[in-house]
Amino acid sequence: MGTGSKAKQLKGFKHSKPGILFGIGGSAFGAFGxxxxxxKAREEGDTLKLVNAAxxxxxLVTSTALLVRELxxxxDDDILLG
Structure with a gap:
């Protein structure tokens, strides 16, 4: 089994229901940051950091919405659903 087939499997996982749910979970962890x-930006009164966080x-909201849409x-087309 070559590395090309591993990459193909991982790409397939990314577009499966578990892969998408994993992506949404990762986004949830990103929200904590x-x-x-x-x-921190509010405490420091740093407007530029506040804009960056916004x-x-x-x-994050946009990427999560895209993942939900893909989900x-x-x-019923997902073979991993069973």
Whole structure:
């Protein structure tokens, strides 16, 4: 089994229901970092850091929405659903 087939398997996992759920879980952990950044920016009164955290939060929301949309599109077509 070559490395090419491993990469193909991982790419397939990324587009499966468990892979998408794993991505959403990773986004949830990213939210903790963003909340921490927002608190720190507010404490320091640093507007630029606050804007940076807000942009990161917007990106997180957008990527999570894309993952949820992909999860809905999978429907019954996913072979891993059983």
């Amino acid at each position: 963003i909340v921490k950044d927002v608190r 942009v990161a939060a917007l990106a 809905r599109r999978l429907g």
